[in-house]
Amino acid sequence: MEDNLPVNVREYQELAKKVLPKMAYDYINGGAEDEHTLRENIAAYTRIILRPRVLVDVLSFASSCKIEDVNSSCNAIRFYQLYVYKNRNISATLVQRAESCGFKALVLTVDTPMLGRREADIRNKMIFPRSGNLEGLMTIDDHDTTNGSQLERFARATLDPSLSWKDIEWLKSITSMPIFLKGIVTAEDELYIKKTVMKQELTGENENGWHAARRAVEAGVAGVIVSNHGARQLDYAPATIAALEEVVRAVAGALPVLVDGGIRRGTDVFKALALGARAVMVGRPVFFGLAARGEAGARHVIEMLNGELEVAMALCGCRSVGEITRSHVMTEGDRIRSLL
Ligand SMILES: Cc1cc2nc3c(=O)[nH]c(=O)nc-3n(C[C@H](O)[C@H](O)[C@H](O)COP(=O)(O)O)c2cc1C
Numbered sequence: 001m002e003d004n005l006p007v008n009v010r011e012y013q014e015l016a017k018k019v020l021p022k023m024a025y026d027y028i029n030g031g032a033e034d035e036h037t038l039r040e041n042i043a044a045y046t047r048i049i050l051r052p053r054v055l056v057d058v059l060s061f062a063s064s065c066k067i068e069d070v071n072s073s074c075n076a077i078r079f080y081q082l083y084v085y086k087n088r089n090i091s092a093t094l095v096q097r098a099e100s101c102g103f104k105a106l107v108l109t110v111d112t113p114m115l116g117r118r119e120a121d122i123r124n125k126m127i128f129p130r131s132g133n134l135e136g137l138m139t140i141d142d143h144d145t146t147n148g149s150q151l152e153r154f155a156r157a158t159l160d161p162s163l164s165w166k167d168i169e170w171l172k173s174i175t176s177m178p179i180f181l182k183g184i185v186t187a188e189d190e191l192y193i194k195k196t197v198m199k200q201e202l203t204g205e206n207e208n209g210w211h212a213a214r215r216a217v218e219a220g221v222a223g224v225i226v227s228n229h230g231a232r233q234l235d236y237a238p239a240t241i242a243a244l245e246e247v248v249r250a251v252a253g254a255l256p257v258l259v260d261g262g263i264r265r266g267t268d269v270f271k272a273l274a275l276g277a278r279a280v281m282v283g284r285p286v287f288f289g290l291a292a293r294g295e296a297g298a299r300h301v302i303e304m305l306n307g308e309l310e311v312a313m314a315l316c317g318c319r320s321v322g323e324i325t326r327s328h329v330m331t332e333g334d335r336i337r338s339l340l
Pocket residue numbers: 027028029041081109182227228229230231260261262263281282283284285287
C-alpha cells in the first residue's frame with residue numbers, strides 16, 4: 001500500500017494537476033467561458049443542508065447500507081455514450097458495435113449541437129487525441145496546431161447541429177438498447193419527453209398512472225440524465241443539483257432521472273438522491289484518480305465516494321438508499337419558503 005494516499009476527491013485533483021501536462025489538466029478541469037456554471041455545479045451542493053435523524057439503529061455501515069443500489073448500475077451495467085454525427089452511418093455503426101459488445105444502454109448526449117467555448121483549450125491550442133473508435137470510420141485532416149482548439153474544430157466538422165426529437169425515433173429504429181437522454185436541465189424538455197412517450201405508447205387507459213407510464217418508458221425513452229456536460233457547454237446554465245427537482249417533478253415518476261455535475265462528496269450523492277435522482281454519475285473525479293494513480297486511483301475515488309455516502313446515510317439515520325427522502329435535505333428554496 002502506498003503511503004499518504006489522497007483521502008478525498010480534492011486531494012486527487014491536486015495530485016492530477018501536478019502530474020498532468022497543463023493542456024490535459026485544463027481540458028479536463030475547465031468549463032465554458034466565465035466558468036460560472038462550473039463553480040455553481042459545486043457551490044450549489046454546498047448550499048443544501050442535511051437534516052439528520054438519530055437513534056435509528058443503523059447497524060454497521062458495511063452490512064446495512066444498501067450502497068449496491070447505487071453501485072450496481074456502475075459496475076454491472078455498461079452504458080454507451082453516443083454523439084450523433086452528421087454522417088448517420090458512423091453513429092449507426094458505433095451503436096451496433098456497442099450493442100454487440102454487450103453494452104446495456106445508450107446515453108445520447110443532447111447538449112452538444114456544437115462545442116461550448118472552452119477558453120483554456122483555445123488558449124492552450126488544445127490538440128485532440130484521435131479516437132480509436134472512429135478509426136476507419138472518419139478521417140479528419142486537421143494538422144493545424146497553431147490555432148485555437150482542435151477539439152472545437154473536430155466537433156464543428158463532425159457533430160450534427162440539426163439533431164432533433166425525430167432522431168430519437170431513428171435511434172430507436174436501429175437499436176433495441178434503452179436510450180437515456182443526457183443533457184436535460186429544464187422541465188420544458190422533460191414535459192416534451194413525457195408527452196411524446198405517452199402519446200406514442202398509451203392507449204388511454206390509466207394515462208397518469210404508474211403502470212401506463214412504465215409501459216411507455218419500456219417502449220420509449222428509458223430515462224433522462226440531468227446534466228450540463230460538467231459545465232463545459234453553456235455557461236450560465238443552471239447548476240444541475242439546482243435543476244434536478246424541477247425535472248423530477250415534471251417527470252412525475254414516469255422515467256428514472258439521473259444527475260451528474262459537481263459531485264465531489266458522498267454527501268453530494270446523498271443530496272442528489274434525496275432530491276429525486278435514481279442514481280448519480282461522476283466525471284472529473286474519476287479522471288483525477290486515473291491521472292494521479294491509474295486504475296487504482298479511479299477505483300479509490302469511487303470507493304471513497306461510496307464510503308462517504310455510507311457515513312452520510314448512517315449519520316442521517318438511513319439504512320438503505322431507499323430510506324433517503326426529500327425531508328433529509330433543506331434547499332435554499334426551502335429556507336426562503338420557511339421565511340414566508
Ligand atoms: C474530460 C471530459 C470529457 C468529457 N467528454 C464527454 C463526452 O465525450 N460526452 C459526454 O456526453 N460528456 C462528456 N463529458 C461530460 C461528462 O460526461 C459529465 O457530464 C461531467 O463530467 C459531469 O460533471 P463532473 O465532471 O463535475 O462530475 C466530459 C467531461 C470531461 C471532464
